Amino acid sequence: MGRSQLPDDLLEKLLASTECDINNIDDLELALEELKVRAAQQAADKHLRELPPEDGKPKRCPRCGKLVPVSKKNVPRTFEAMSGTHTIERHYHYCRDCECGFYPRDIELGLPGEGDVTARLEQRLSDFAVTETYDECAERWEVHYPHRPFSTNLFRRVADRLGRRRELSDGRILQQELASSGSPVTRPKQRLYVLNDGSMLPMVGGKWKEAKVGVLIREENYLSHRHHARGVVRQGRYVAVWGDQDEFRELMREALDVERWGRFRETVWLGDGARSNWILAETLCPTAVQILDIGHAIENGNDCGKVLLGESNPLVEDWKKRIEHLVQAGDVDALVGELMDCLSETTTDKHLEALNSIVGYYRANQKRMAYPEFLAKGYMIGSGIAESAHRHVLQKRMKQSGQHWSEEGGRRMVGLRAAYRTAGPKRFHSAINRAVCRTVYQPDRQPRLRLAA
Helix, strand or coil: CCCCCCCHHHHHHHHHCCCCCCCCHHHHHHHHHHHHHHHHHHHHHHHHHCCCCCCCCCEECCCCCCEECEEEEEEEEEEEECCEEEEEEEEEEEECCCCEEECHHHHHHCCCCCCCECHHHHHHHHHHHCCCCHHHHHHHHHHHCCCCCCCHHHHHHHHHHHHHHHHHCCHHHHHHHHCCCCCCCCCCCCEEEEEEEEEEEEECCCCEEEEEEEEEEEHHHEECCCCCCCCEECCCEEEEECCCHHHHHHHHHHHHHHHCHHHCCEEEEEECCCHHHHHHHHHHCCCCEEEECHHHHHHHHHHHHHHHHCCCCCHHHHHHHHHHHHHHHCCHHHHHHHHHHHHHHCCCHHHHHHHHHHHHHHHHCHHHHCHHHHHHCCCCCCCHHHHHHHHHHHHHHHCCCCCCECHHHHHHHHHHHHHHHHHCCCCHHHHHHHHHHHHHCCCCCCCCCCCCC
8 A cells, every 4th residue: 555545444534533514525625624734733743742852962053153051941932833833842052152042953943033933834924914914814814724723913923023034134135035137147238227216105193104115127027018018027126115215225225236237238217306316326326327207207297287277277288288299309498498488477476486396307307308319229218117116016015995004014014015026925935034044144243133032
């Protein structure tokens, strides 16, 4: 009899031992699920019971390698696994030089240094936690694993722990682990697009706070509207922060350094016209081609027309068509000239302010509005990808009905969502764990994380 076969009478006894009345295939599948969970619990418990006892001798610190004596013996730990709930006892060692504690048995078993779930279970829980509200996570999980339900708070704790690990990771190491964005750049022939934008997310107390998103896309990973019904990003590197411009700049710098932007034949930076965006571009990629998003250029011109003419004025449509024509032509001198001709028709300070603002906007961005030239070179001229990133990277998870984020929880989820969309579901969890391990175990760095409590 092969290992995969069981006697018929044993199978009948096993099925009879379940709580299910088997009348159809659905009942049979539920019974088999129950048997699988029960067998997994018993098999894992048996394996853990049969582990050889720890010898109580000093063990090497996983950080510095020095022999460290036992500090406490037989410390219990209960944890959740896909196989069930398990409890073990193990010895605790504390390295005074590194100021960190560790459990050799935990390391041997591959248990995480913190938390109450195994790494394999945490990987699955985190995939739910970063894509749905925590209440929905618990409901959906029970659909997939009816015999292993978990509470809403467990999903919240898993997301919080993973978010803290991401924050503890060295930024460049994390970017290396998250994605390579395709094949390595071995010679300067590709084009790199860099886009950034901001949008508001809801906070506790009815307040709103801006989150900043940056997107890095290699040319070969972008299908433009000329080759597809709409522009499609096959793979991108996403950076997001719920913080100030200085913090965002450092995250973008780390992503650009790992992407090795200087090895590309061309780097193209698209922005919405805010001066802070161009300062960022000039600081991080001084040789990049800067392009004002054509959608913003047209929209701002249209807004000026609404102020001057009034939104209900039928001439607004003619104004829009003229603005769109002149912007697409890249003829900023003609555009500014026609706007200046409107000065004689201004009747209020509000009209004058709107004209001054749009004329200043176009003049400041004149070199970034050479759209016919940009299109001839095959450049992307719209930053819709950055606006789309806000929807599918952040808002899809963080702007659902009734959601309000604390400062700490919001910051961590913003970072997790950017990592998730960069690495993808299969690599996301392991990439963060590898990054924090590489950060902690670098011998020339000070400890950033205690290995065990």
